[in-house]
Amino acid sequence: MSILIKNILVNNKRTDILIADNKITSVSHNITYNADKVIDGTYKAAFPGLVNGHTHAAMTFFRGYGDDLPLEEWLTTKIWPNERNLTDEIVYWGTKLACLEMIKTGTTAFNDMYFRFKEAARATDEMGIRGVFPQLMFDNLDPEQGKKVQSRIKYQDFEGDYSSRIQFAIAPHAIYTVSGSSYKWAMDFATEHGIIVHTHLAETQTEYQNAIKNFGLSPIRYLNSLGILKPNLVIAHCLWLDDDEIKMLADNGVKVVHNPNSNLKLASGHRFLYNEMKEKGVCIGLGTDGCSSSNNLDMIEAMKMMSLLQKGWRLDPTALPANDVIKVATKNGAEMLNINAGEIKEGMLADMFLVDLNTPAFTPLNNNTESNLVYAANGNNVDTVICDGKILMENKKIDGETEIIQKVNELVNILIKH
Amino acid sequence: MSILIKNILVNNKRTDILIADNKITSVSHNITYNADKVIDGTYKAAFPGLVNGHTHAAMTFFRGYGDDLPLEEWLTTKIWPNERNLTDEIVYWGTKLACLEMIKTGTTAFNDMYFRFKEAARATDEMGIRGVFPQLMFDNLDPEQGKKVQSRIKYQDFEGDYSSRIQFAIAPHAIYTVSGSSYKWAMDFATEHGIIVHTHLAETQTEYQNAIKNFGLSPIRYLNSLGILKPNLVIAHCLWLDDDEIKMLADNGVKVVHNPNSNLKLASGHRFLYNEMKEKGVCIGLGTDGCSSSNNLDMIEAMKMMSLLQKGWRLDPTALPANDVIKVATKNGAEMLNINAGEIKEGMLADMFLVDLNTPAFTPLNNNTESNLVYAANGNNVDTVICDGKILMENKKIDGETEIIQKVNELVNILIKH
Numbered sequence: 001m002s003i004l005i006k007n008i009l010v011n012n013k014r015t016d017i018l019i020a021d022n023k024i025t026s027v028s029h030n031i032t033y034n035a036d037k038v039i040d041g042t043y044k045a046a047f048p049g050l051v052n053g054h055t056h057a058a059m060t061f062f063r064g065y066g067d068d069l070p071l072e073e074w075l076t077t078k079i080w081p082n083e084r085n086l087t088d089e090i091v092y093w094g095t096k097l098a099c100l101e102m103i104k105t106g107t108t109a110f111n112d113m114y115f116r117f118k119e120a121a122r123a124t125d126e127m128g129i130r131g132v133f134p135q136l137m138f139d140n141l142d143p144e145q146g147k148k149v150q151s152r153i154k155y156q157d158f159e160g161d162y163s164s165r166i167q168f169a170i171a172p173h174a175i176y177t178v179s180g181s182s183y184k185w186a187m188d189f190a191t192e193h194g195i196i197v198h199t200h201l202a203e204t205q206t207e208y209q210n211a212i213k214n215f216g217l218s219p220i221r222y223l224n225s226l227g228i229l230k231p232n233l234v235i236a237h238c239l240w241l242d243d244d245e246i247k248m249l250a251d252n253g254v255k256v257v258h259n260p261n262s263n264l265k266l267a268s269g270h271r272f273l274y275n276e277m278k279e280k281g282v283c284i285g286l287g288t289d290g291c292s293s294s295n296n297l298d299m300i301e302a303m304k305m306m307s308l309l310q311k312g313w314r315l316d317p318t319a320l321p322a323n324d325v326i327k328v329a330t331k332n333g334a335e336m337l338n339i340n341a342g343e344i345k346e347g348m349l350a351d352m353f354l355v356d357l358n359t360p361a362f363t364p365l366n367n368n369t370e371s372n373l374v375y376a377a378n379g380n381n382v383d384t385v386i387c388d389g390k391i392l393m394e395n396k397k398i399d400g401e402t403e404i405i406q407k408v409n410e411l412v413n414i415l416i417k418h
Numbered sequence: 419m420s421i422l423i424k425n426i427l428v429n430n431k432r433t434d435i436l437i438a439d440n441k442i443t444s445v446s447h448n449i450t451y452n453a454d455k456v457i458d459g460t461y462k463a464a465f466p467g468l469v470n471g472h473t474h475a476a477m478t479f480f481r482g483y484g485d486d487l488p489l490e491e492w493l494t495t496k497i498w499p500n501e502r503n504l505t506d507e508i509v510y511w512g513t514k515l516a517c518l519e520m521i522k523t524g525t526t527a528f529n530d531m532y533f534r535f536k537e538a539a540r541a542t543d544e545m546g547i548r549g550v551f552p553q554l555m556f557d558n559l560d561p562e563q564g565k566k567v568q569s570r571i572k573y574q575d576f577e578g579d580y581s582s583r584i585q586f587a588i589a590p591h592a593i594y595t596v597s598g599s600s601y602k603w604a605m606d607f608a609t610e611h612g613i614i615v616h617t618h619l620a621e622t623q624t625e626y627q628n629a630i631k632n633f634g635l636s637p638i639r640y641l642n643s644l645g646i647l648k649p650n651l652v653i654a655h656c657l658w659l660d661d662d663e664i665k666m667l668a669d670n671g672v673k674v675v676h677n678p679n680s681n682l683k684l685a686s687g688h689r690f691l692y693n694e695m696k697e698k699g700v701c702i703g704l705g706t707d708g709c710s711s712s713n714n715l716d717m718i719e720a721m722k723m724m725s726l727l728q729k730g731w732r733l734d735p736t737a738l739p740a741n742d743v744i745k746v747a748t749k750n751g752a753e754m755l756n757i758n759a760g761e762i763k764e765g766m767l768a769d770m771f772l773v774d775l776n777t778p779a780f781t782p783l784n785n786n787t788e789s790n791l792v793y794a795a796n797g798n799n800v801d802t803v804i805c806d807g808k809i810l811m812e813n814k815k816i817d818g819e820t821e822i823i824q825k826v827n828e829l830v831n832i833l834i835k836h
Contacts, residue, residue, distance in 0.1 A: 061782060064789040068729075068739040101778035205733070264730035265793070267737070295793040296779060301719070308723075309730075311486075312682035315623070319685075321486040360519035361714060363823045364479060364830035371482035375683070375713040380798030405781045412782035 001389060004033050008041025008354070010344050012367045017046065019350040022389035027346055037391070039384065043358050045369045047326065048342050049108025049351035049387060050299035051333025053257035054198075054236035054287030056114045057124075057131075058086075058094030060101065061408065061415050062292035071204055071266045079292060081418045083115070090415050091119040093407045098297055099127035100404050104396070105298045105379025106353035108387040109339055111234065111257070111287070113171045113198055118157070121166050128392045130351070132337050134171035134198050139182050146182035155193050165388055167195070167337070174200040175219055176207060180226050187228040196232045196337070203237035204268045220245040229254050234336055236287060238277075239269035246273065250280035255336035258328075260305040262289030271313050274306075274320060285333040286325070298379035303329050307374055322374040354384040419454050419807060426459025426772070428762050430785045435464065437768040440807035445764055455809070457802065461776050463787045465744065466760050467526025467769035467805060468717035469751025471675035472616075472654035472705030474532045475542075475549075476504075476512030478519065479826065479833050480710035489622055489684045497710060499836045501533070508833050509537040511825045516715055517545035518822050522814070523716045523797025524771035526805040527757055529652065529675070529705070531589045531616055536575070539584045546810045548769070550755050552589035552616050557600050564600035573611050583806055585613070585755070592618040593637055594625060598644050605646040614650045614755070621655035622686045638663040647672050652754055654705060656695075657687035664691065668698035673754035676746075678723040680707030689731050692724075692738060703751040704743070716797035721747050725792055740792040772802040 003019040010017070016031040017024060066078030091114065102110060109130035112120055117133040124131040135153050139146035158168035170186045172178040183199075190197045202208060202219040215222045220241050223229055231253030238249075238256045249256060258272045277284055288294045288302050303325045310320040327342075334342030334351075341349040357365060361377040373381075385393040392398065421437040428435070434449040435442060484496030509532065520528060527548035530538055535551040542549040553571050557564035576586035590596040590604045601617075608615045620626060620637040633640045638659050641647055649671030656667075656674045667674060676690045695702055706712045706720050721743045728738040745760075752760030752769075759769040775783060779795040791799075803811040810816065 060778070063779075063782065063794055064784050064786040067786070067789045067793065068736050070735050074735075097778060097781060104778065261726065264726035265735065267729045267733045267735040269733070270730035291794070295789070296795075298796070301796065305723075305726075308679065308682035311685045312688040312727075313731075315685045315687070317488050317492075317683065317685040318486050358820065358823055360478070360515060360522065360823070361481075363515060364481065364826050366482050366830065366834075368482040368485070371485045371713070375485065376481055376709070377714075378716070378719065378796045378798060380796060402776065405776055405778070408782050412784065416784075 002033065002035040003037045003039065003386065003389070003391065004031060004035035005039045005041045005046065009045035009357070009369055012369055017344065019386065019389050022350055024344060024346055024348050024350050027344060041354070043356060044354045044383065045357055045362070046344055046352050046354050047106070047373060048330040048344055049353055049385070050106050050329050051285065051337060051339070051342065052102065052107050052110035052287050052297060052299055053234070053285030053333045053336065054259055054289060055098070055110055055112060055297060056290030056292070057098035057110065057112050057120055058091045058114050059290035059292045060097040061090060061094045061412055062290070063295050065292065065416060071268065072206070074266070078418065082416050085415050085417060086115055087414070088116055088119045090411050091116040092123045093404065093411055095120040095123035096127060096404045097408050098291070099124055099129055100398060100401055101297045102129060103127065103385050103392050103398055104382060105300060106382040106385060107297065107299050108351040108353070108385065109334065109337060109341070111198060111337055118160070121162060125162050125166050128390055129387050130165040130339060132167040132169050132196065134169035137170065137172045137182055137186060138177050139179050140177065141179050143179045143181040146179045146185070149182065150185050153189065169196045169198050171198040174207070175211060175222060183223065183226050183228055187230060187233070190232055191230070196234050197228070198234045200237055201235040202240045205240060208240040218245065220248060224248050236289070237263065237268065239263060239272060241273070243276065246277050246280050246282065249277070250282045255283045255285065257285045257287045258306060259287045259289040259294070260309050261302055262293040266293050270309060272309070274310055283332050283336055284328055285336050286329040299329055300373065300377055300379045300381070303374045322370040325374055326370055350389040351387050353382045355381045356383040420451065421455045421457065421804065421807070421809065422449060422451055422453035423457045423459045423464065427463035427775070427787055430787055435762065437804065437807050440768055442762060442764055442766050442768050445762060459772070461774060462772045462801065463775060463780070464762055464770050464772050465524070465791060466748040466762055467771055467803070468524050468747050469703065469755060469757070469760065470520065470525050470528035470705050470715060470717055471652070471703030471751045471754065472677055472707060473516070473528055473530060473715060474708030474710070475516035475528065475530050475538055476509045476532050477708035477710045478515040479508060479512045479830055480708070481713050483710065483834060489686065490624070492684070496836065500834050503833050503835060504533055505832070506534055506537045508829050509534040510541045511822065511829055513538040513541035514545060514822045515826050516709070517542055517547055518816060518819060519715045521545065521547060521803050521810050521816055522800060523718060524800040524803060525715065525717050526769040526771070526803065527752065527755060527759070529616060529755055536578070539580060543580050543584050546808055547805050548583040548757060550585045550587050550614065550616070552587035555588065555590045555600055555604060556595050557597050558595065559597050561597045561599045564597045564603070567600065568603050571607065587614045587616050589616040592625070593629060593640060601641065601644050601646055605648060605651070608650055609648070614652050615646070616652045618655055619653040620658045623658060626658040636663065638666060642666050654707070655681065655686065657681060657690055659691070661694065664695050664698050664700065667695065668700045673701045673703065675703045675705045676724060677705045677707040677712070678727050679720055680711040684711050688727060690727070692728055701750050701754055702746055703754050704747040717747055718791065718795055718797045718799070721792045740788045743792055744788055768807040769805050771800045773799045774801040
């Protein structure tokens with residue numbers, strides 16, 4: 001399969017893009033090639049596919065349920081009791097809805113964290129985007145329970161008939177639900193198998209204060225004391241930390257994912273130290289978190305929120321310009337998930353989205369499509385999505401959309417009872 | 419013209435809505451009426467039309483131009499020099515683009531502030547929504563220049579062949595561009611003619627500090643000393659104020675419009691005192707500000723931003739729930755512009771928008787369409803818009819869209835030269 005996109009804006013310049021199999025094979029002027037599919041880019045701009053660095057895909061089922069509550073109350077009264085009703089079918093269809101929403105809004109890869117990860121992987125594989133699916137670990141801070149949990153995790157479980165778009169990982173949930181020994185075990189397991197470790201960390205002030213109380217150390221120092229700050233560690237949130245801890249993250253190549261919408265909505269904090277982390281060299285990605293807290297998977301909206309929030313709390317309108325936040329949401333995300341994508345460049349995987357420029361958000365056409373994407377558009381401006389060299393959406397149409405929405409509307413009554 | 423909407427969700431309950439001429443004549447079950455137009459609401463929800471409380475409509479021309487700069491530099495190097503090139507045609511087409519964008523995103527009324535207000539009024543009248551168009555005043559803080567400006571303003575200029583959807587107003591720009599005597603004159607003029615006064619106030623810390631330096635008073639105390647805090651005064655921003663000033667606003671019935679996206683993007687401030695003002699009884703509306711600072715006119719996005727920002731800076735996830743921010747953006751906005759709208763209720767003007775529920779943002783259908791609207795959707799989820807009893811958009815299609823976009827793309831080269 002080959003795709004030739006003619007006369008499209010990339011970085012505000014007109015060019016052609018040639019895709020063969022799953023790679024971008026040329027980005028240059030006047031490509032002549034007898035491609036299987038030709039797309040006229042005259043009224044379009046192309047951007048690298050967005051990478052959602054932290055989400056709980058199947059939690060689309062919880063969208064709009066239990067809003068406006070404190071984090072602990074929300075988890076203990078709304079989420080956890082209902083999660084007991086999860087089934088394979090629910091995770092499968094919830095992930096399908098998430099993928100549908102991600103494709104519609106330009107996301108071509110995501111870092112998931114949820115139960116029944118094989119169902120999530122299967123759904124995503126069918127939908128055509130990339131995903132990283134971890135075996136989730138909880139042990140109630142009890143090393144004995146931790147051993148049982150560990151003994152049940154086999155790398156063979158990660159194997160199966162999946163495409164190269166699917167990766168596996170391991171995810172100790174958080175330092176308030178998983179013992180230090182399980183964290184260490186997870187990092188050893190991940191290192192042995194060359195996979196990433198995905199966890200929540202330093203999300204709330206309560207977590208920070210409890211870490212000091214329980215471990216005598218702040219969250220990041222605690223993980224450091226366990227010896228698991230490593231380049232394959234991806235931590236979500238990271239709102240409550242100091243300069244020395246930023247240095248620990250940087251020195252050890254730890255990856256950080258900011259989730260501005262979730263952090264605001266759950267009131268976890270709003271002063272994400274982007275400049276400070278970036279200066280020290282931390283690789284920072286962007287995520288939406290799950291739909292139960294964010295409440296959508298729109299990475300374009302998340303880019304605007306991240307950029308505006310940086311300007312706002314710093315009282316500095318020059319903070320995190322549009323071009324930089326696009327890199328955070330594409331190149332950096334791809335880097336932390338070990339995906340050779342995040343730029344529209346020869347040799348990269350063909351993961352990208354196109355927007356229609358004949359819309360108010362991109363009018364006037366002013367050589368600033370990056371600004372218009374971040375500050376004026378939203379996910380619904382995405383018109384066409386290509387992942388791994390295949391067109392997943394063209395003119396906003398995706399096969400099977402109605403069936404997914406109907407299935408979720410049926411199954412929600414089995415899941416949510418409290 | 420009559421419109422019957424069958425079996426639609428309003429406040430999460432199924433109902434029919436009957437519209438005759440420009441009013442909602444009935445909201446109840448099983449209405450039988452031989453209407454000119456019937457809309458099947460089975461997969462739709464209806465919300466009152468959004469009211470954009472503060473914008474500069476024709477500044478759609480400046481979208482994406484001069485981002486990421488400090489306020490003073492942005493105004494003096496990017497905006498004001500180019501505004502010298504404004505023509506009637508530019509204001510007309512820029513306002514048309516703004517109306518197009520507002521209709522597409524569910525806004526049915528807006529409070530404008532820009533040059534050549536009669537062109538803006540004409541464009542808006544043609545597009546079918548409501549607008550308030552002020553004669554804008556600048557006098558360089560010079561009372562003599564102020565007198566000349568005042569002498570040129572005639573109420574007869576406001577008269578013309580406009581529909582009842584068009585209102586006029588007067589807008590002294592800001593306390594750093596308009597003398598106290600012109601402010602007083604504007605309030606007298608407005609009181610005499612029963613119109614509103616629209617101004618920027620307490621937007622930045624610099625403005626606050628300069629007011630103390632120049633007038634010996636903070637911005638709100640300064641307007642209070644001029645005797646112009648009145649119920650027909652609508653002030654945009656109001657970020658820098660104390661408890662006593664909130665009481666002054668409340669006691670005098672002054673209306674306040676919050677513009678969260680603009681305030682973040684220009685780094686004017688992020689701690690809007692919603693709870694404190696609401697407790698004292700201030701009527702608070704929501705605006706997008708102009709596209710040069712926000713950079714779109716999407717009031718659904720603005721609702722999410724306002725709600726999340728309140729939760730975020732207060733570290734309180736219960737702050738400003740979805741239902742409350744919808745009231746701010748509809749009922750309160752209508753109240754401050756003296757429009758009998760803002761609720762879907764018998765006797766109100768027929769201003770409303772419908773969303774398609776068969777979309778990820780509204781899935782699962784969970785009796786929480788308000789949450790889904792504010793936290794999961796954005797302006798592009800709007801499917802149908804009715805204003806003054808007329809359908810302005812159905813199935814996302816608006817007549818003349820392509821022509822407006824083309825015209826703006828042509829004219830931008832005349833306007834922006836610096």
